[in-house]
Amino acid sequence: MTNTTKPILSIRNLTVALPVKIERANAVQNLTFDVRPKEILCVVGESGSGKSITSLATMGLLASSLRVTGGEIEFDGRDVLTLDQAEHNALRGDRMAMIFQEPMTALNPAYTVGDQIAEVFRVHRDYDGDERRKRTLKLLEEVRLPDPERLYNSYPHQLSGGQRQRIMIAMALALDPKLLIADEPTTALDVTTQKQILHLLKQLNANHDAGIMFITHDFSVVAEIADRVVVMRHGQIVEQGTAQEVLSNPQHPYTRALIDAVPRRAQDRDHVVSEHPVVIDVQNLNKTFHTAGSMFKKSRTVSAVKNISFQVRRGETLGIVGESGSGKTTLVRCLMRLIDPDSGAINISGVDFASQTSAALRQHRKDIQIVFQDPYGSLNPRRTIGSQLIQGAINFGVSREEAWDRVYKLLEIVQMPKYSVHRYPSQFSGGQRQRLCIARALVVNPKVLIADEAVSALDVSIQREVLKLINDIRDRLGLTVIFITHDLRVAAQICDEVLVMKHGEVVERGGVGRIFTAPEHDYTKALIAAQPGQDWEIPMMAEFAPQAAARKVGTL
């Protein structure tokens, strides 16, 4: 307890009940923590830990199905739980403010961003129109948005994600609140944008008195900005303390497990040039998209993949890294001929994928398989797991008996029970679904496996497991893996070589070790520099948790 000022927010024994007893009775239970002026408190937890519900309860924005059954939330000397709607309304946006995760949807598409910021003044203050406008423009400047005059009259959809998040911050800071709640404000942003936003928040924290409650799942972000940390799991606090204490000397096993799961920088390792035959050979691949115009829009042409060439040898893992819109997904979809490239050659173990007719291509499709990002969209909800798993084998003329054999063997490999085959996808969690997707891809004995952001949608702990699984399978089955990710740290853990993509072009290519230690292209440098928590020396957990010793990640 380094700070002794009186807390601005003080949560005591807060309990929020869930409507139906699904897994547990309470969304959060017996929660107690403080937020003090001028400090950044990070609330960390995986999905379902109850961290968002806590913030919503504080703001008085809980869904009507959730009820606070116990405890108090003391803000500025008053228990906000006892306030009526109007009183709470008067506080919100004025004394307490909030920033949300999805900047893309958090602004009303029908009004200009300027009007939306100015609305805060209109609701809470008696300023006239000029005054409102003047103050809004000042705020836009404060959050470092270029050309405030023009931006004032822009609609949300005309702005980038980072710009929108700045608008949200400006809106939150409009009346200089005492408490600012930021609910995963950078999760939906690219890493370079995330860096800027975090930087901005730190700066603002220095200039304002507000206490900031920062909700995140990412310990690297915590390391970047937190003064104090609260770790939550299943609606309860498992550990809290100063950032220093929690980050370098975590006490609770759960905290330790979480920290251990944080992907860390690759150790410097040499890129061994393999002697294996080339499995994938891509030459001068191009793909351009045309969007049809409408009454109010001109048609547009976007080059998603520009003149890309690369080779991958058997048993290698190639990482393709880039921020959203860099064309990496288009690249792999062209590779698999899920979409037709405009030009270029794709040779996959001796078959030219680019020039085949789609009918002729079908028999070769088994050579290259894919696991997608979204575990919920990649399994057909209306078919049993079994029928989806054997479908591929059946398609390639494998007898039913043999197909079932393969399926059961693969289920074992992906560590899923046999009886999964009788069930439907809705009965599995995200991580389990990704395992099933991997099994489905492997059932046709592919030579190449593409993992398209295959772990991005998963909680860090599960992410780690799946990464490990992919690595194991590659070694065991002699697969070639192409690993698409936006996260350099993840790429570092699993890849031999990395392609860095930007705007449809490869800007840099090289072994993992070299890319991290001696990046050549400015963009690569920027990407690496933007990684949060760079200064944090992640403690090795091996001595705390014995089972973590089985960690093979990063070794070949």
Added chain:
Amino acid sequence: MLAFLLKRLSMAVLVALTVSSLTFSLNFLSGDPAIALGGESATEADLQTIRETYGYDKPIPVQYINWLTRAVQGDLGQSHYLNQPVSEEIFQRLPTTMALGLCALVFALALSIPLGVLAAIRPNSLLDRFALTIAVVGQAMPSFWFGLTMMLWFAINWRILPVSGSDSWKHFVMPSIALGYYITPGVMRLTRAGMLEVLRSDYIRTARAKGVSKFSLLFKHALRNAIIPVVSLAAVQFGFMLGGSIVIETIFAINGLGFLAWESIQRADLPMMQAIVLVLSFFYIALTFFADVLNAWLDPRIRIG
């Protein structure tokens, strides 16, 4: 924008062409229009004269080309029965049907949008159930039955409203309700669903976090966005109403386009039928276009690319 307008226009022309040739193909199915024209007491010689006068002795494709050539020049032909240019007749009747359609639309929107909004504010409440009941019951009630029942009570038993005709606003009350009631369920459901979705959206949460009042939340932030699909639906439904006014106009003796259509069908007045279908299909296209423009005005995402 200009290119797009042209594209849209050519689409409309293409649709109209298809519709017109489909309508014209009714000729293949039809009995001899000359008989319809000559009446019950026409002799064979009369019929022959009629066939020659109207060109029915020529092959159907030739008739179609002839008709099309004239239609392009703005001449939709001469009504067999009414003995005057079809277009003149249609444009004389159109205002009545438009007025009826507009009144019906206004009635439907005035009933369904508030109900939809109220239902969405408190899903599963008594009001929501009431609105839903109205919707379900409305969809199940044949419009002619509803119309005649209203006539029985309001015009005959209570004598509050005139039975039929189109002379004063009073004459439009029952037909507008009978016609408009049928589209109320759809608009209400869409408003409700749209409001529910919008109320769940992130930007509504943002607005609440700003401390915006409930009223402003509902009508400034939510309805503005929820109304956008309703606009398209209303425009399309308005088009359907113009076409669907046949039954209502017949019942309430409103001499609009629908009644004209029904009369033309009965007397096999093909040029008139073709022209009405053509005009209505053009109208539909125009309305969808209008809805697009209106949507763009309401939704900056469409307006500003």
Added chain:
Amino acid sequence: MKSIKISLLVGLLATTALPAMAGKAQDTLNWATDKEVAVVDPYFSVTRELVIMGHMGWDGLVLFNNETGDFDPLLATGWEWKSNTVVEFDLRQGVVFHDGSTFDADDVVYTINFLADEANGVPAQSVVNWMKSATKIDQYKVRLELVQPFPNAFAYLANEISIMPEGYYDGSTIGADGTRDLSGVTPNGTGPYRVSDVRTGKYVNWDKNENYFADGPKGTPQIGHINFRTIGETNTQLAELMTGGLDWAWDVPKEQALRLEDSGQVQVVNEKTLRISYLTFDVTGSSGQDYFTDQKVRAAVAHAINREAIAKELVGPASVVIHSACHPEQFGCTEDVPQYDYDPEKAKALLAEAGYPDGFDFDLYGYREREFTEAVIGDLAAVGIRAKLNWLQYSSLLQALQNGKTPVAQMTWGSSSIPDVAAITSHFFSGSADDPAKDPRTAEALRRGDTSVDPEVRAEAYAEALNIISEELYWLPMFTYTKYYAFSNDLNFTPTADEIPRLYEASWK
């Protein structure tokens, strides 16, 4: 946006005026039918409404007297047959058209020569093509020449031929598609009423012609205004009748008419018409269903149908069952022909005899008063003849009929209100496309009747033809149609059998 809508609504409602009330108080007779009137012209608009209006706005040379059965002088004061094909008329003097111009021989000559010229495109050619030409003898005397001897010349002159002012159609042009554009023609006649306002398809308003000539057979018009409008739905007509919005309507279905009568709100009259209903058989087998080529089967059908019950229960008290192919009130019509009584047992026996002890399925066609046809189907089903009903428009049905595609069709014929067998039997049994049997015997007999002007010769010839038809059962004559008229209790009105209601004779009580 909502406020805009509301003001729009208010605006819409405010701009329209309140309706004018109707009835005796306003001296306005309101009547309606389900037909639209496009052009107020008795020649270029072929509807019953225009026949009625033709008699309101115009006069013919003569007028049929329903009481005496004779032709009264109207615009003509006298006439003389110069030969079988030439007749001379003396014209009434001092008659003026609605526009003030004087009526004389030039108008008659113009009208008749205009009509007789096929190039002028009068749609119903059969109404006019018996006239060859007219010539002026002096200002009030004209000579009419016929194409050939024509017994019904006066019937047509009375019912259909209205005299237009000279040059009446000069303002109208014939369009590219051959139709006449009458938009430039203002209705103008000598009749007891004149058009005051027309809205196509909606209403036609008439005012009393104050200058109508006295002591004509049409009398002096009494009611100030006679307004027509179109109401498509029978129900709506009834509702308007009950609420006083209408003073006169006809073609009221029987059950509704009876109930209206019971309610005492209006007067209801059932009146005969010249229209008859009949079944016509495919006696040649051209439809592909050859059951009806056998006279026994046709006789079985005749015995199976309870025509008496249909006439009394469904049509109306004035309806009578008929046995020959004409209306009993037409000249030359005789009921002294072979008759087939209602006898289901005999029908079954005949069917068995014909080789159909278990009956058969066939297609029955119809177009008018579906419940009559439904009743026929019900009676036939009772003896094992199962009919599948095909309901067509008149034009489609007529075409199917002429092409011999209909095994049996229930048809009706109104004889254009001509009280003469020539208007029905001769039309259907002289070997034309409408002739179901094309029996040379009937054709010969009818030709004899049609070309003679001697009533006895004609009656004999027609009786011969009618006997053959009933014997062979080419048609099964069913019953006469009647019409229910419903009109205001305040109104003096007498319906007539020729289906030309004399609205101009009506007056308030």
Added chain:
Amino acid sequence: MSTLENNSLEPMADAPVLSPGKVMLSHAKSHRGLMLGGLVILTIMLVAIFAPLLAPHDPYAQVLSRKLVPPVWFDSSKATWDHILGTDHLGRDYLSRLIYGARISLLIGFSAMLISGVIGTVLGICAGYFGGRVDMVISFLITTRLSMPVVLVALAVISIVGSSLTVVIWVIGLLIWDRFAVVVRSATQQVRGLDFVASARALGSSTPRILFSEVMPNISNHVIVIATLEMAHAILLEAALSFLGLGVQPPTPSWGLMISDAKGLMFFDGWLIAVPGTALFLLVLAINLVGDGLRDVTAPEDRN
């Protein structure tokens, strides 16, 4: 690390297999509107099936002298328990005709829905799945169809070709496929974009296979909901056509036709139109309730 992912699979071994069908069924059972509507439809269907056993009279037998007998609850000397619901304008037993009429209404609703469903679904799937030119052509067809006023075109066609049960079914069926096509098209577009479809392609499934195994099961809920709505639509449309005299042909006992026959007397003998009108209203209401219920029940579960 398995503590984190928490091997919750173990207890699942004995958990029931939750097929989407079963889940929906359990939802359906607790949906009151759906159950109520279903019950009404079931009753009407049973009545239709067992019509010959239930009907007290031959629905076609006419006795002209006993026409328009009022139902028993009317205080009239003519009313008799022999004709509980009275007789129609040709003296046929109203109850028997009502019972047999259920067959016709269901037949029309079902057949027309089937025809339009097949057309609309096939067009919608093709447009949604193949996109591009195919989509353009089919979208054009949909626009064309939508721009043609249904009632008007139906009336025109029927008035010309002549009406019969078959004609009415086909005309209605051929006219109301638009909603199927529109909904299926957008549903297919959504499904096509999902990763499991891409997976199936990558796994070498043929296009028909993908359409049948991957796309169809995932749009079937939309199709079923639209099917109920269109069935109701078809029944109402037939009633409107019959009202204008161009529906099913007599003496077929159809509810639409009964209403049409009775409409002339509605100001005098209201029961004549009220009886078949109520039956029609109940049937359409029940179908709509079921449609609404199905929409609720099959709505995609929230992710989580």
